[in-house]
C-alpha cells in the first residue's frame with residue numbers, strides 16, 4: 083500500500099527520500115512524489131509509475147533543500163494520475179500533505195471548503211484534508227512562543243476527519259518542522275544523529291538510524307532535526323513513548339546475489355525457521371515454550387476452543403494450525419477470513435482463545451477482527467513478524483516470528499515460519515492435555531529437523547525450474563491436496579496466481595470431482611500433493627481421474643510413495659517427515675514452482691500488479 087518518508091536534517095533531502103521510497107516499493111504503489119521546502123517555496127515533483135520515473139522528474143527540479151517528504155501512492159480515491167499523486171499542496175499554498183489511508187467523510191468536508199474559497203486540483207480525499215488543515219492554520223492565532231499553531235491546526239482538522247490516516251504535514255511558514263499523526267495506518271519516527279525521520283515502514287529509514295519510536299493510533303508528533311514531542315490528537319496532552327532499537331540492518335533488506343526478494347526469501351527459509359524456533363523448546367525436550375503469551379498455564383488449561391483469523395497466506399497457515407491442534411490437542415478450532423469475521427457476528431463460546439496471524443502486523447482486516455474479538459471481551463494472541471506493528475501492540479500477547487524483513491510481496495518465509503509456530507503451539511497445547519511425553523519428544527525432534535529437510539528440498543531448485551519451463555505457458559492450473567496439505571494446495575494456487583497471473587485454484591483432492599474436474603483437459607495441469615499416509619491411495623485415485631481426462635499431472639510426492647508408471651508427468655520428491663513438519667516441507671516446492679513459472683513468463687515477481695505487501699485499507 084502507500085508509503086511515507088519524511089526527513090529533516092543536514093543532508094540534501096530529496097535523494098534520501100527517494101532512496102527511502104525505493105525501499106518501500108515492495109509494498110505496492112502506482113505513483114510517487116516528493117516535496118522539499120526550499121527558497122521559501124514548496125518544490126513538488128510527482129509522477130505516475132515507478133519511483134525511477136520520479137527520479138527522472140526530480141532531476142529537473144534541482145532539489146537542494148534539507149527538509150522534505152515523499153510518498154508512494156496506491157490509488158483508492160481517484161485514478162492513477164500525476165495530479166492525484168501525493169504530496170498535495172493546499173490551494174492557499176501554505177500546507178503540504180502526504181497521506182496513507184482513506185478519509186471517509188471527504189465529500190462533506192470538501193463541500194464545506196468549497197464554500198470558503200478553497201479549490202481542488204485532484205480527485206483525492208488527501209487534498210481535502212490538506213485544505214482542511216490550511217483552513218484551520220489560517221484561523222489559528224499565532225502562538226506566543228514557537229509556532230504551536232502548526233500542530234494545533236493539524237489536530238483541529240483531524241478532529242473532523244473520519245476514516246484512517248497516517249499523515250505527514252509541512253507548513254510553508256515553518257521550515258524545519260514536520261507534523262505527523264496516525265489512526266489506523268502505521269508511522270515510525272526515526273531518531274537520528276542531528277536528524278529526524280518519519281516513515282510508514284522501518285525499511286525506509288533503517289539505513290540512517292536504528293532508533294525508532296512507533297507512533298500509536300491517536301497520537302500526533304512534532305518533529306524537528308534535533309528533537310520531537312508526541313501528544314494525543316484528542317486532547318493535546320503529552321503522550322509517553324519509548325525509543326526502540328530495530329534489530330535488523332539494511333543488509334537484511336537487500337537483494338545480494340539473488341534476482342528477486344521472493345527467491346532470496348525462499349532460500350532463506352532454513353535459517354528463518356531456525357530463528358523462529360530458537361529458545362522455544364522446553365528443557366525436557368518434549369514441548370514448546372513462548373515468552374510473550376501473557377497467559378498462565380492455568381488459564382490456558384481453561385480454554386475449550388480456539389478461533390483463528392487472518393488474511394491470504396496467513397489464513398492458510400492458520401488452517402494448517404487448526405489441523406495440528408485438532409490432531410495433537412484434540413480441541414476444536416475454527417478459522418475464518420478476518421475480513422468476514424469482522425462483520426459476521428460469529429457466536430463465540432465463553433472459553434475461546436482468539437488468535438490472529440499477520441506477517442506485517444498491519445493488515446486492516448486482521449486488526450479489525452482482533453479489535454472486534456477484544457471488544458467482545460476475548461483475549462487475543464497474535465503471531466506477527468514485524469516487531470512493534472499495530473497488531474503486535476494491540477494483542478494481549480503473542481509470538482514474534484523473528485524471520486527478519488520480508489520484502490517480496492508474495493509471502494514465503496513468513497508463511498513457513500507461521501506453519502512452524504503453529505505446530506509448536508499445537509504441541510504446547512497438546513502437552514498440556516493428553517499428548518504424551520514420548521509423542522512430544524518426537525514432535526520436538528521433528529521440528530528441529532525441519533530446516534535441514536527444507537535445505538534438501540531447496541537443492542531440487544534446478545529440477546523444479548526445468549518443470550516450470552515446461553508449464554509456464556498454461557493459463558489454468560489446479561492445486562490439490564488433502565488434510566494438512568489442503569491449505570498448502572490453496573497456498574500454491576494463491577502464489578501462482580498472484581505472481582504469474584495464471585488462473586489457479588486450490589482444492590481438497592477428493593472434492594475436485596464436485597466441480598473443478600470440469601476444468602480438466604490437456605490444457606489444465608494439476609499439481610498434486612502426495613504424502614505417504616493413510617489416504618495415499620485415495621489421492622492416487624484422484625490423480626488417475628485427472629489422467630483419464632488427459633490432464634497433465636505434476637506430483638509433489640514423499641520419497642516413499644510409489645506412483646503407478648505413467649501417472650505423473652512430472653515428479654518432485656519431498657523427504658519423509660513427521661506430520662508436524664510435512665506442510666512446511668511441502669510448501670517449498672509450490673513456492674519454487676510458482677516463482678520459476680512467473681520468472682519464465684517475465685513477470686515482475688516482487689511487484690505483482692495490483693497487489694500490496696501490507697493491505698492497510700479495507
Ligand code: F6R
Pocket residue numbers: 393394395396397439440441442443444445448491492493576577580695696697
Ligand atoms: C500472499 C500474501 C498475502 C498476505 C495477506 C496478509 O502472498 O502475502 O495474501 O498473506 O495480505 O498479510 P499479513 O500476513 O501481513 O497480515
